[in-house]
Amino acid sequence: MTSTVVGVDLGGTNVRAAVVNREGALLSTLVQHPSRAQDGFQATLQQIVRTIREAIEAAGTSPAAVGMAVPGHIDAARGVVRWAPNFGEYRNGIFEVWRDVPLAAAVQAELNLPVVMGNDANLAALGEYYYGVGRGRARGLIMITLGTGIGGGVVLSHAQVQGGARWEGGILLVGLSGGGAELGHTVIDFAGPRCGCGVRGCIEAYAKRDAIIEMARESMQRNPQSLLYTLANGDPTQITPALVSQAAQQGDPVALAIWHEVGTYLGVAIANFINIFNPEIVAIGGQIAKAGAPLFDAIHATVRNYALPTLLEECQIVPAERLEDAGILGGAALAWQFVEAQA
C-alpha cells in the first residue's frame, strides 16, 4: 500500500515540491527550482516535472498522486488553468498570459502519475484544515492569506452542508468553474482605494503588503519622533511589515496604530465571512500574520461590532499554523483526497 503523495507549490518565481505523508509531514527535503514563469508553457512544464522527480528521488518512495497549488483561476475538474496572470511568454513584445492551459494532463503524461490541482489560496485553506489549526476536524474553516495580495479559501465539513453531502472530509468551496472564494476581493467600501482587480474598496487594497507599507511610510514621515522612524533610519524605502511589527512589539504607538488600522479593515471583511459561512475557525496566514497581538486585537474588536453575535460566539480567529509550506501542504491535502476517493 502506498503511503505518500507529492505536494507542489507553483509560484511566479519558484516551483517547490516535497513528498508528504498522510499526517502532513514532509518526508523529503524540499526541492526548489525557478519556475521560468515568463518563458512559456514548455519551459515551466519542464521545471515542474524536474522538481517533482527530484523530490521523489530524495524521498525514495513511490507516491500515489501529485497535488499542485497554482496561482490563478483553476478549473480543477478539467485539470485546466483558465487564467494565470504570472505565467506566459512574450510574443512580439506583448506578454501573453496562460489561458486554458491543460497543465494537469501535461504533468501527468510526463510522470505517469495521477495529477490533481487547485488554486493556491484555496489549497492553502485545505492544507490548514487537515494539517494546521483545523486538524481535519474543524466544522468549517475560512483562511485568508496576507501577502502581495490577499488570498482566500473556504473549507466546509459535511455537517455544514444541509441536504446530504456524503464526503466526510473537508469540502473545498470552489464554485462553478473553480474561480470561487476570492475573499480578498470582498468590497468593504465601494468608494475606497482602487484594487489591482480594477474595483474600488476590496479588502486587498487596504491590507495587502504594499498597502501596509504605504500606510507605514506616510505615518513614519509624519512622526519623526517614533521608534518606527528610528528603526527605518528615517528612510521610507526601509519600511517592511516585519519592521512595523518589530516597532509595535517594542510598544511604538505609531506602529501599533498601523496594525490597529489594518486589523480594523480586516475585521470588517472577516465579519462578513463569519456571517456568510458560520465557520468554526478563521485562520490568518501569510508572513504578515506574524504581526501577532496588535493585529489580532484590532480584528477581534472590529468583528464584535459587525458579526452576528451567535455566529461569533462559536468562531475562533487565529493565526494559521502552517505558514511556511502552505502551498505544498495544500497540494498534498488535495492529492490525499483524490487517493481516498479512489479507494
Ligand SMILES: [Zn+2]
Ligand atoms: Zn479587488
